Amino acid sequence: MKTELKFSDAASVETELLAVFAIDHSISKEKDAKPELALLTSESALTAAAEAVLTSGEFKAAANETLLLHCPTGLAAKRLLLIGLGKAHKATVHDFRRAAGTAVRFAKPRVIRDVAIVIPESEILPPGPCVRAAVEGAILADFDPDTYRSDRKDQSVYHVSVVTRLPDTSSGKSVLEVACREGEIIGESQNFARSLVNEPGNILTPTEMGKRAAAMAKEVGLKCEVYSAEKLHELKMGAFWAVSQGSVEPPALIVLMYDPEGAPSEPVLGLVGKGITFDTGGISIKPSEGMEKMKYDMGGAGAMLGAMRAIALLKPRVKVISVVCSAENMPSGSAYKPGDVITAMSGKTIEVMNTDAEGRMVLADGLYYAQQLGATHLIDAATLTGACVVALGMVNAGVFSNNEDAYGHFVEALKASGDKFWRLPEEDDYKDQIKSQIADIMNTGGSRWGGATTAAMFLKEFVGETPWIHLDIAGVAWLEDQKPFLAKGPSGTPVRSLVEWVRTYESK
Numbered sequence: 280m281k282t283e284l285k286f287s288d289a290a291s292v293e294t295e296l297l298a299v300f301a302i303d304h305s306i307s308k309e310k311d312a313k314p315e316l317a318l319l320t321s322e323s324a325l326t327a328a329a330e331a332v333l334t335s336g337e338f339k340a341a342a343n344e345t346l347l348l349h350c351p352t353g354l355a356a357k358r359l360l361l362i363g364l365g366k367a368h369k370a371t372v373h374d375f376r377r378a379a380g381t382a383v384r385f386a387k388p389r390v391i392r393d394v395a396i397v398i399p400e401s402e403i404l405p406p407g408p409c410v411r412a413a414v415e416g417a418i419l420a421d422f423d424p425d426t427y428r429s430d431r432k433d434q435s436v437y438h439v440s441v442v443t444r445l446p447d448t449s450s451g452k453s454v455l456e457v458a459c460r461e462g463e464i465i466g467e468s469q470n471f472a473r474s475l476v477n478e479p480g481n482i483l484t485p486t487e488m489g490k491r492a493a494a495m496a497k498e499v500g501l502k503c504e505v506y507s508a509e510k511l512h513e514l515k516m517g518a519f520w521a522v523s524q525g526s527v528e529p530p531a532l533i534v535l536m537y538d539p540e541g542a543p544s545e546p547v548l549g550l551v552g553k554g555i556t557f558d559t560g561g562i563s564i565k566p567s568e569g570m571e572k573m574k575y576d577m578g579g580a581g582a583m584l585g586a587m588r589a590i591a592l593l594k595p596r597v598k599v600i601s602v603v604c605s606a607e608n609m610p611s612g613s614a615y616k617p618g619d620v621i622t623a624m625s626g627k628t629i630e631v632m633n634t635d636a637e638g639r640m641v642l643a644d645g646l647y648y649a650q651q652l653g654a655t656h657l658i659d660a661a662t663l664t665g666a667c668v669v670a671l672g673m674v675n676a677g678v679f680s681n682n683e684d685a686y687g688h689f690v691e692a693l694k695a696s697g698d699k700f701w702r703l704p705e706e707d708d709y710k711d712q713i714k715s716q717i718a719d720i721m722n723t724g725g726s727r728w729g730g731a732t733t734a735a736m737f738l739k740e741f742v743g744e745t746p747w748i749h750l751d752i753a754g755v756a757w758l759e760d761q762k763p764f765l766a767k768g769p770s771g772t773p774v775r776s777l778v779e780w781v782r783t784y785e786s787k
């Protein structure tokens with residue numbers, strides 16, 4: 280998809296599909312209350328073209344509701360698509376990102392190749408963030424996960440223009456141009472993460488993930504090193520190695536470095552990802568029902584690689600390193616077993632209670648290694664626990680932090696990304712649950728209770744005093760149902776939040 284920012288009035292844009300947005304100004308919560316609809320444009324040609332349908336009552340401007348008009352009078356476009364943004368007092372830029380995506384997913388099955396999105400004229404929806412959101416939403420909406428279908432039809436939208444009137448000042452113009460470019464970079468990077476997460480375990484092995492990371496790094500100018508088993512031994516990464524030892528597929532330790540000119544020596548941000556390319560559970564094997572989904576157990580790693588791609592292209596002035604720990608968790612004669620005692624890279628000993636709690640094992644060494652490489656602040660992302668999905672469902676992901684300042688930066692990042700995270704506790708009162716009789720700690724919390732927190736407590740053992748954020752994305756990395764603006768499948772969450780978190784540390 281090619282995206283373009285067009286400074287023009289919307290009425291004269293020649294396109295196959297012109298998408299314009301509507302809100303409902305009524306504040307009544309009554310079910311039958313009459314909506315008070317308004318198009319978010321001051322162009323009379325657009326309001327005139329939509330007037331009859333807006334007064335007909337057929338369209339209520341509910342979020343992502345669509346209504347199509349062919350051959351609209353007075354417009355150069357072949358079709359006019361009205362898209363709802365919901366109630367005016369609640370509409371946000373994040374709703375607009377979704378609504379822009381809805382335009383593209385509306386076009387795809389109709390094989391409409393060219394779409395123009397009209398940027399709202401509205402005090403609550405500022406043009407800069409809206410341009411960026413429109414571009415991101417369009418690129419994300421174009422993604423479909425049908426890679427290996429022989430009957431795959433190319434339904435992609437080739438060209439999206441984002442239409443807005445020329446601002447009065449040249450600085451106003453350049454703000455919008457930058458927003459458009461940022462939207463392209465971030466949307467494409469999130470799709471890069473999604474394309475990795477979508478790959479089946481037989482294709483995206485740890486070695487293959489290393490190759491794709493290296494290719495991406497070369498393309499965007501990042502330093503990249505990919506190591507395998509020997510390096511894990513050399514570094515004494517016992518916990519990471521333990522998980523990988525049951526598979527014939529060798530592990531991959533992927534290290535990416537972004538070291539821009541002029542960045543201060545600190546902070547150094549460390550992005551650590553869980554990259555289990557397939558999680559059978561190992562000897563503590565999972566039930567077969569739904570096991571095929573465990574190819575997405577590298578969603579945290581995919582998000583880190585996507586975020587690093589975006590960072591390399593956006594070039595914030597802050598140092599970033601990423602450590603991705605990739606392995607396959609398999610049962611076999613050489614697999615690690617419940618009862619085994621493993622020494623992690625930090626020297627801590629771990630009693631293995633359940634080989635299915637493998638993500639925290641690889642992250643233990645990944646988090647420790649990132650600090651050895653100089654990280655002063657850590658963030659990890661992992662499809663870590665089913666317990667987090669039980670707690671928060673598939674809307675919010677879990678966030679944990681040992682540091683209020685780092686957490687504050689993350690909250691700031693969420694405002695720009697629109698991702699939904701809910702903070703869960705990591706207090707030392709939970710520490711007793713991971714005490715072991717034979718070793719320093721055990722790799723589960725002993726009981727089912729508080730499973731997302733006990734996993735976080737385990738990770739906390741390996742971060743010391745370093746400010747750290749842990750993102751448990753088990754419930755959100757894979758969309759179970761399609762949305763009007765996104766295909767079912769890999770979501771690419773939290774690429775946008777990671778990029779924004781990094782940017783909050785940029786020295787100005």
Ligand code: BES
Pocket residue numbers: 558560576633635636637638662663664665666668722723724730753754
């Ligand atoms: N990869 C799973 C967690 C998961 C569950 C991801 C559902 C996505 C959807 C993880 O490795 C795992 O199996 N965790 C166990 C931990 C338990 C053994 C303490 C779990 O959540 O059951």
Ligand code: ZN
Pocket residue numbers: 558560634635636637638
């Ligand atoms: Zn597992």
Ligand code: ZN
Pocket residue numbers: 555558576635637638662663
């Ligand atoms: Zn797992």
